[in-house]
Amino acid sequence: MRVVERLNGTRIVAMPAAINTATWPKGALAFRLAPDEVLVTTTVAASVVDDAHAIVERETGFSAAWVDNAEAMDFLERECDWELPRERPAFAQGMVAGLPLKLWFEQDRVLMVVASPYAADLAERLR
Amino acid sequence: MAAHRLRIHCPHCGVRAVEEFAYGEIPATPDALTDVDARDVDRAFMHSNHEGPVSERWFHTFGCRRWFTVRRDARTNEMLPLPE
Amino acid sequence: MNEFVERAIDLRWPAAIKPAYDVVIIGGGGHGLATAYYLATRHGITNVAVLERSYIGGGNSGRNTTIIRANYGIPEAVRFYQRSVDLYAHLEQETDRALMHKTKGLLWIAHSEAGIRQERARAAVNTACGATTEYVDPAAIGEICPQIDLTGGGVWPVYGASYHPAGSTARHDRVVWAYAEGAMRLGVDVFQRTGVIGLRMERGRVTGVETSQGPIAAGVVLSAVGGHVTTIASMVGLRLPIRTHPLQAFVTNRYAQAFHPIVASSGLGGYASQTAKGEMLIGAEIDRAPSYAYDSGYPFLQHCAFRMMTLLPFLRDLRVLRQWTGVCDMSTDYSPVMGLTGVDGFLVTTGWGTWGFKAIPAGGEQLAALIATGRTPDLIAPFSLDRFARDRTMADRGSAGTH
Incomplete structure (x- = not known):
């Protein structure tokens, strides 16, 4: 069974403009969960966003797995009934195989992120 | 009118099946009744239940986890543009 | 001949709409047709028109899961639905129709x-x-x-x-047809493909309906529609506790x-x-x-x-x-809304949520008695529309959420 690993990230809730202009540490991915919320895949300092009222918290409640393109597309074709983004890279979120999934599409692979209580379910569905 | 399978347009995440969302009701706005008691009864029990376009709140449980307003034709479930 | 192979239904369709009726019933489903049937059979009132915008029994009367029961959670509801259970038990005999009641x-x-x-x-x-x-x-x-x-x-x-x-079941469209047949045999006019597009009001009283086939004057108008009652009621400025x-x-x-x-x-x-x-x-x-x-x-x-x-x-x-x-x-309280509305000449039978089929005989019988006598029968008095303003709601969600 595939290993879905805990993601050591940072969750930031801030003014949308502050999130738009922030720069993230090199190599980190940033998923825009909502206009005023972003999940970064590494630890970042509070000063990263220019918003005095921003909430910047360490976030370990998500788990994730990289899946190669062919397998990911095969899985999504079966388990997802909404339109996937065509550009790369791209972020999308919604129900996949009955789970609330967050997807990060790169050229040759897809990162599947899920709230940790569902990690075992995702691993089982990916087989 | 052809019925549309109810799909909600989340302004952040896009078009998704209704199962991804929580329904947040149509905000209660009693008609301008002059009788205060009647207005309370209206607010507590009556519904506009309009057979046509309605504005209502939805919460995207499976996506951005935000409340937003959509306009929907209750006869067909078609999504409509929000009024300006 | 057995209960599955039935003789043809004898529905005597009227030739033309008369300009006026004593009673106009909007909605040719179980409730509307049962009310017409009991008006004709119990009260001798046959100058009645039933208006159906599509075909009879094509709305919720043909879409339900045909369950008949009286096991509700509040005394008023138990007594009402028990009356319906009793009427259903003898409906095959009364209408001489095989309703597959089991x-x-x-x-x-x-x-x-x-x-x-x-x-x-x-x-x-x-x-x-x-x-x-x-x-x-x-x-x-x-x-x-x-x-x-x-x-x-x-x-x-x-x-x-x-x-x-x-607890029992019956064949839903046969129930609709049996009531239609019985009412039409006694002279009730049932019109299909006749939708109501307006209600006529004179000096605060409903005096008729505007239909897709022209206007009809009425002594009393009863809305027995399923699914569109809010739209009908709004034609006389009435708001209902219905979603x-x-x-x-x-x-x-x-x-x-x-x-x-x-x-x-x-x-x-x-x-x-x-x-x-x-x-x-x-x-x-x-x-x-x-x-x-x-x-x-x-x-x-x-x-x-x-x-x-x-x-x-x-x-x-x-x-x-x-x-x-x-x-x-x-x-709003998961119970039906039956009877007078506060608008003269306009009655409703609605709020049938997920529990309409089982109530068809008792609902029809009681509404017919109300129309014939002008007095709300004790059995349905608790379910009148004014209960909400009187703070006498009939909350029974635990009995009505499903079937």
Whole structure:
């Protein structure tokens, strides 16, 4: 069974403009969960966003797995009934195989992120 | 009118099946009744239940986890543009 | 000739709409036609028109799951539905029509301590009000329905149930046709493809209807529509405690064994019975968002089937044959709204939510008595529209969420 690993990230809730202009540490991915919320895949300092009222918290409640393109597309074709983004890279979120999934599409692979209580379910569905 | 399978347009995440969302009701706005008691009864029990376009709140449980307003034709479930 | 092969229905369609009727009933479903039938048979009132915008029985009367029962949670409701159970029991004799009425017994399963308390209370209230219901333990449930997995698939264990022996089913469109036939034989005019587009008012009183076929004057107008009552009521500026929600149901292919009772579960939000053809008929709760669209969807099937399979594992071997949707007028307190509206000359019978079919005979009989005498019968007085303003709501959600 595939290993879905805990993601050591940072969750930031801030003014949308502050999130738009922030720069993230090199190599980190940033998923825009909502206009005023972003999940970064590494630890970042509070000063990263220019918003005095921003909430910047360490976030370990998500788990994730990289899946190669062919397998990911095969899985999504079966388990997802909404339109996937065509550009790369791209972020999308919604129900996949009955789970609330967050997807990060790169050229040759897809990162599947899920709230940790569902990690075992995702691993089982990916087989 | 052809019925549309109810799909909600989340302004952040896009078009998704209704199962991804929580329904947040149509905000209660009693008609301008002059009788205060009647207005309370209206607010507590009556519904506009309009057979046509309605504005209502939805919460995207499976996506951005935000409340937003959509306009929907209750006869067909078609999504409509929000009024300006 | 047997109950499945019937002689042709003798529906005497009128030639033309008369300019005026004593009573105009909007909606040619079970409630509208039953009211016309009882007006004609019990009160000799036959100058009656029933207006149906599509075909008779094509709305919720043809979309329900045909369950008849009286095991509600409040005394007023138990007495009313028991009257309907009694009328249904003799309806085949009265109308001389094979309605495929079959007494099956109804199990309402408890999966929790709260569920046990609710079903015990139901049994006590029912029995006190003349509708026999007893509380039964899992061993007795196994006797009544051996197909039930008493462990609930390990997830929804069966702790007990209320058992309502009078629970029954009947063929829904035959009920509609029987009432139509009986009313039309006595001179009631029923018009199909005749939609109402307006209500006429003179000096605060409703005096007729505007239809797609022209105006009709009326002594009294009764709205017996399902799904569109808010629109009809709004024609006279009346607001109702009603929201219209879709409700979905499905049938499987034939189950080769006999499945005798009706099995319901509030915990699982579903219920099952077997049709005369042997199909398993399964219904659920209403969709959350109000809508007038007859949408059906796969997620509902998946959710409902998954849950019912925990209780009835044999469903795994069956396949879904078809699925459909009706639209339910849910009242704020989950009880019907019947009778006078405060607008002279305009009556409603609505709020039939998910419990309309079982109420057809009693609803029709009581509305007919109200129209004939001008006096609200005691049996339906608790369900008048003004109960909301009088702070006398008939809250009974626990009995009405499903079937």
